[in-house]
Amino acid sequence: MQDHHAILEMRSITKEFPGVKALDEVSLRVRAGEIHAICGENGAGKSTLMKVLSGVYPHGTYDGEIVYQGEEVQFKDIRSSEAAGIVIIHQELALIPELSITENIFLGNEVRGKLGIDWDEARSRAKELMARVGLRASPDALVKNIGVGRQQLVEIARALAKDVRLLILDEPTAALNEDDSQHLLDLMRGLRAKGLTSIMISHKLNEIEAIADSITIIRDGHSVETLDVSAGGVDEDRIIRGMVGRSLESRFPDHTPTIGEIFFEVDGWTVEDPEVPGRLICKQSSFHVRRGEIVGFAGIMGAGRTELARSIFGHSYGRFLSGEVKIDGKSVSMPTVLSAVKNGIAYVPEDRKSLGLNLLDTIQDTVIAANLPRVTKHASISSDESYLAAEGYRKSLGVKAPSVKEGVAKLSGGNQQKVLLAKWMFTEPELLILDEPTRGIDVGAKFEIYALIQQLADAGKGVVVISSELPELLGMCDRIYTVFEGRVTGDVPGKDATQEGLMRLMTGAPA
Amino acid sequence: MSSIKQLAGGGMRQYSMVIALVVLILFFQWQTGGNVLTPTNAQNVIIGNSYILVLAIGMVLVIIAGHIDLSVGSVAAVTGIIVAIAMRDWGIPWWVGVLLGLAVGAVIGAWQGFWVAYVGIPGFITTLAGMMLFRGLNQYIGESETVPVPKQFQEMGAGYLPEWGPNTGLNNWTLLLGILAFATVVWSEYRRRASATRLGMDVPPVGVTVARVVIAGVVIGYLTYLFGSGRYGTSFPIPGVILAVLVIIYHFVASRTITGRHVYAVGGNRAAAALSGVNIKHTNFFVMMNMSILAALAGMIFVGRATASGPFDGTGWELDAIAAVFIGGAAVSGGVGTVLGSVIGGLVMAVLNNGLQLMGVGSDMTQVIKGLVLLLAVAFDVFNKVGGRPSIIGLIFPSRRDKGTGAVTGADDPQPTVPAVNASPQG
Numbered sequence: 001m002q003d004h005h006a007i008l009e010m011r012s013i014t015k016e017f018p019g020v021k022a023l024d025e026v027s028l029r030v031r032a033g034e035i036h037a038i039c040g041e042n043g044a045g046k047s048t049l050m051k052v053l054s055g056v057y058p059h060g061t062y063d064g065e066i067v068y069q070g071e072e073v074q075f076k077d078i079r080s081s082e083a084a085g086i087v088i089i090h091q092e093l094a095l096i097p098e099l100s101i102t103e104n105i106f107l108g109n110e111v112r113g114k115l116g117i118d119w120d121e122a123r124s125r126a127k128e129l130m131a132r133v134g135l136r137a138s139p140d141a142l143v144k145n146i147g148v149g150r151q152q153l154v155e156i157a158r159a160l161a162k163d164v165r166l167l168i169l170d171e172p173t174a175a176l177n178e179d180d181s182q183h184l185l186d187l188m189r190g191l192r193a194k195g196l197t198s199i200m201i202s203h204k205l206n207e208i209e210a211i212a213d214s215i216t217i218i219r220d221g222h223s224v225e226t227l228d229v230s231a232g233g234v235d236e237d238r239i240i241r242g243m244v245g246r247s248l249e250s251r252f253p254d255h256t257p258t259i260g261e262i263f264f265e266v267d268g269w270t271v272e273d274p275e276v277p278g279r280l281i282c283k284q285s286s287f288h289v290r291r292g293e294i295v296g297f298a299g300i301m302g303a304g305r306t307e308l309a310r311s312i313f314g315h316s317y318g319r320f321l322s323g324e325v326k327i328d329g330k331s332v333s334m335p336t337v338l339s340a341v342k343n344g345i346a347y348v349p350e351d352r353k354s355l356g357l358n359l360l361d362t363i364q365d366t367v368i369a370a371n372l373p374r375v376t377k378h379a380s381i382s383s384d385e386s387y388l389a390a391e392g393y394r395k396s397l398g399v400k401a402p403s404v405k406e407g408v409a410k411l412s413g414g415n416q417q418k419v420l421l422a423k424w425m426f427t428e429p430e431l432l433i434l435d436e437p438t439r440g441i442d443v444g445a446k447f448e449i450y451a452l453i454q455q456l457a458d459a460g461k462g463v464v465v466i467s468s469e470l471p472e473l474l475g476m477c478d479r480i481y482t483v484f485e486g487r488v489t490g491d492v493p494g495k496d497a498t499q500e501g502l503m504r505l506m507t508g509a510p511a
Numbered sequence: 512m513s514s515i516k517q518l519a520g521g522g523m524r525q526y527s528m529v530i531a532l533v534v535l536i537l538f539f540q541w542q543t544g545g546n547v548l549t550p551t552n553a554q555n556v557i558i559g560n561s562y563i564l565v566l567a568i569g570m571v572l573v574i575i576a577g578h579i580d581l582s583v584g585s586v587a588a589v590t591g592i593i594v595a596i597a598m599r600d601w602g603i604p605w606w607v608g609v610l611l612g613l614a615v616g617a618v619i620g621a622w623q624g625f626w627v628a629y630v631g632i633p634g635f636i637t638t639l640a641g642m643m644l645f646r647g648l649n650q651y652i653g654e655s656e657t658v659p660v661p662k663q664f665q666e667m668g669a670g671y672l673p674e675w676g677p678n679t680g681l682n683n684w685t686l687l688l689g690i691l692a693f694a695t696v697v698w699s700e701y702r703r704r705a706s707a708t709r710l711g712m713d714v715p716p717v718g719v720t721v722a723r724v725v726i727a728g729v730v731i732g733y734l735t736y737l738f739g740s741g742r743y744g745t746s747f748p749i750p751g752v753i754l755a756v757l758v759i760i761y762h763f764v765a766s767r768t769i770t771g772r773h774v775y776a777v778g779g780n781r782a783a784a785a786l787s788g789v790n791i792k793h794t795n796f797f798v799m800m801n802m803s804i805l806a807a808l809a810g811m812i813f814v815g816r817a818t819a820s821g822p823f824d825g826t827g828w829e830l831d832a833i834a835a836v837f838i839g840g841a842a843v844s845g846g847v848g849t850v851l852g853s854v855i856g857g858l859v860m861a862v863l864n865n866g867l868q869l870m871g872v873g874s875d876m877t878q879v880i881k882g883l884v885l886l887l888a889v890a891f892d893v894f895n896k897v898g899g900r901p902s903i904i905g906l907i908f909p910s911r912r913d914k915g916t917g918a919v920t921g922a923d924d925p926q927p928t929v930p931a932v933n934a935s936p937q938g
Binding site: 373 | 769
């Protein structure tokens with residue numbers, strides 16, 4: 001770190017969305033030639049900050065100023081930030097699977113010859129770039145055939161082709177296996193040695209500790225602090241304390257659980273990624289749920305919680321390799337969603353609009369959708385029965401809609417979530433798996449959902465809550481499992497759990 | 512306007528299509544000096560279009576599920592030739608021929624359903640292949656010749672219900688069907704009121720119900736008179752009866768059975784349907800197979816009407832059927848559409864054809880007009896899509912559902928809309 005001048009300074013950046021202040025006076029100072037990590041919980045504002053920097057949110061849509069290489073810059077789109085040498089690589093790679101490595105590297109940045117594109121020149125330059133990032137493959141190989149790890153390298157080669165001076169990586173190792181992650185981190189060190197500045201967003205604290213020179217922590221849209229790793233004294237605990245550091249508000253209904261027997265057990269559940277052969281999404285995961293118990297699943301994004309839930313729910317995700325589910329002590333096989341539903345399992349997905357609802361349906365049609373036989377007599381669906389069922393839930397759950405004939409597309413997020421819960425309550429499940437049940441809904445509606453979850457538990461059901469909001473898990477759950485890289489890493493009683501402790505378990509830090 | 516809406520009940524959308532159809536008929540009646548609403552012309556419109564409407568019934572399910580079937584004309588043709596040759600060369604009776612035809616349709620449907628549902632080939636490609644494949648088979652099996660069919664078989668495509676009983680001045684079967692239809696209307700109105708009372712929903716005023724029954728009675732009475740008062744020996748045509756039975760069955764299947772709900776679910780949101788326990792493959796297989804069976808039936812009806820099966824039967828039918836479905840309010844993206852709407856959409860096309868022909872408009876301009884009607888109908892849908900379920904002609908008669916519900920829209924959903932990789936402000 002000879003060169004201590006800042007290549008980038010973001011000063012007092014404030015970015016508002018309707019109803020939400022995503023960033024509030026956030027500042028970031030990145031020194032030339034360093035690897036600068038940005039840490040924070042899900043939803044803290046990290047990605048939003050990077051979108052401001054890269055021009056996704058153009059100048060004028062945010063307050064504050066950006067000084068880059070000593071001058072104030074006002075990017076109006078991604079093109080203008082890329083022209084200045086700032087390249088962002090998103091978590092979801094922006095490659096065209098059907099094109100070759102060469103074509104992808106120079107996409108939007110084509111090598112012009114006298115007549116159209118000079119492919120010979122492009123191919124030889126691609127080879128050079130591939131050598132720089134340590135990518136061993138034919139430049140003519142199709143991107144879809146080379147695996148996620150090497151796709152990540154293609155993205156970096158593409159950034160280098162654009163003469164990058166500041167490289168931003170958003171969760172670069174989230175989808176990679178350990179070897180590929182290690183290779184990527186080595187590559188970043190190598191690029192740093194050649195003078196490239198990088199910003200890295202990551203949840204994996206061990207990686208950050210290993211590679212970053214400085215760390216900026218963002219919490220709830222505020223920049224909390226910047227830690228200088230080279231100055232020493234920064235470890236995972238220190239980072240976690242910075243990331244969490246807020247108090248629990250009393251935004252959960254009072255509740256005294258009545259916990260019964262263990263009735264649902266999962267043992268040695270192992271599932272392979274459907275797209276990346278050899279990469280395990282769930283590794284020998286085991287857990288259990290008692291009647292009347294609310295069980296939380298904590299983990300960083302991509303840890304495999306949703307995938308675990310969905311693979312149990314009728315193998316609806318990934319390739320099932322091994323493992324056993326026992327209900328009331330009896331081993332059950334649930335290879336289809338229908339069989340899972342019949343075994344009393346309900347899964348309410350995290351993404352209401354794309355996985356949960358048919359937005360063309362009415363409330364009534366939605367409520368009965370997962371258990372049509374219940375309202376069917378003599379092969380005919382009774383519209384009266386359907387109406388009564390839906391109307392009952394509309395009243396008991398307090399769905400704000402004039403009638404159950406209302407289209408679900410017109411409801412607010414909180415009310416859509418209630419309708420979805422009603423849909424799954426209508427299947428009369430014994431175990432409800434709720435994936436991010438309060439994402440994107442307001443505080444008042446959250447409280448109602450919490451109360452509903454507690455009612456379900458009190459009725460003797462088991463409830464599994466997957467959430468990225470630790471305070472929510474701490475406030476709601478009788479017991480919390482932590483998941484890290486597909487492995488269940490902890491089983492903490494709710495009353496003993498702390499954010500720091502959970503964060504340590506869910507980032508793979510040694511306890 | 513509100514009283515009209517009350518009269519129409521919840522299904523304003525479908526009623527507005529009916530209104531468009533009625534307006535169209537009256538317009539042509541006026542323009543042709545009364546040549547449209549004659550018994551002979553009405554019977555001919557039904558006879559000449561029933562096979563397209565049968566296709567539309569199957570096609571709407573295919574389109575709701577998010578697919579398309581381009582092969583229906585060829586499937587109809589190959590079925591027609593197989594049945595015609597079987598009856599000619601093997602001497603099987605007409606009804607065995609019908610069963611054979613349906614079986615041929617089922618086999619072809621299983622073939623196409625297999626590729627679409629289990630191999631995952633898009634319906635467009637599978638049925639484009641089927642379009643060529645089965646057209647070729649039709650011409651190979653029939654040696655590109657025309658094969659006549661026996662008299663009883665022809666009844667299916669152009670026959671009339673027999674005369675019987677006392678002289679009422681009308682065809683008695685037609686009269687009976689009219690009475691049956693009216694009784695059904697009265698019964699369903701009664702049930703609607705009864706269930707609304709039981710469920711504590713708003714019960715429409717008695718006057719509205721009476722008005723509705725009276726209007727239905729007048730319309731049914733007039734149609735009974737129109738079809739039943741033709742020259743002796745004619746009635747509401749047999750293909751029309753077949754069509755009516757299919758409409759009733761498939762309306763029930765689509766709106767009231769688990770299979771029907773699954774078709775809508777798959778087309779509306781495949782991922783959500785899968786996570787609700789819908790077997791996507793079975794559903795796709797069902798719609799494709801069902802379509803081919805109905806195409807086989809349509810082919811036989813046509814052969815009956817044409818008195819023979821030929822090498823070019825059914826060319827272009829797929830497009831007529833698809834047009835009917837989209838005019839009838841289905842959405843290209845799937846998940847939306849009704850059997851009744853599609854049949855009405857098909858009737859709009861049929862009346863357009865017939866009326867323009869009677870007006871002496873050439874087939875060139877008829878095609879231009881039909882093309883524009885299709886385009887405008889779907890354009891209305893696109894405009895209206897903003898309000899949830901699209902509705903045809905809903906622009907002219909906005910339904911109750913499309914307005915006045917702004918109070919419950921997603922105000923507490925803080926997710927901003929940004930055209931980026933992550934649509935939410937997550938860190």
